[in-house]
Amino acid sequence: MAADIGPGDWVEALITFDDGECRVVAGHAYRVTGMHEGEEPDDCAHCGPGCAHPVLDLAEFPPDPEYGWCASIFRPIYRPRADLIESLKTPAKRKEVPA
Numbered sequence: 778m779a780a781d782i783g784p785g786d787w788v789e790a791l792i793t794f795d796d797g798e799c800r801v802v803a804g805h806a807y808r809v810t811g812m813h814e815g816e817e818p819d820d821c822a823h824c825g826p827g828c829a830h831p832v833l834d835l836a837e838f839p840p841d842p843e844y845g846w847c848a849s850i851f852r853p854i855y856r857p858r859a860d861l862i863e864s865l866k867t868p869a870k871r872k873e874v875p876a
Contacts, residue, residue: 781853782833784811788851796822799838801846806854808836813845823847 782788786809790801801807811834821828824847832845 782809782812782831782848782851784809787854788833789854790851792850794823794846794850801835801850807851810834810836810840812848821847823850 787806788809790803790805790807792801793803794801812831813834814831821830824830828847828849830848833848833851834840834845838846
C-alpha cells in the first residue's frame with residue numbers, strides 16, 4: 778500500500794479478483810467503509826501465507842466481520858487536502874473592472 782487507506786476513502790482496484798461470491802473489477806472505484814485485521818493472515822486469497830495487509834470493508838458488498846478485501850489489490854484515489862477543499866468552497870473574490 779503506497780498510502781494510508783481508511784474509512785471514507787475511495788480506492789481503485791488494481792486487478793480483477795473474484796472469490797466465487799463477490800468480484801472487484803480492475804479500474805473500478807470502491808468506497809471503504811471500514812478496516813480490520815484479517816482473522817487468519819495465512820488465508821489471504823491474493824497474497825497467500827504470511828499476508829500482513831489490513832482487510833478493507835467496501836460499501837458495495839455486505840459487511841462481514843470475518844471477511845473483507847486485502848488492501849494490496851487497491852490503491853487510494855487522490856484525495857485533496859482539507860484546506861484545499863475549504864478554499865475551493867469559498868466564493869471567488871471579485872475584482873473591480875475599470876469602465
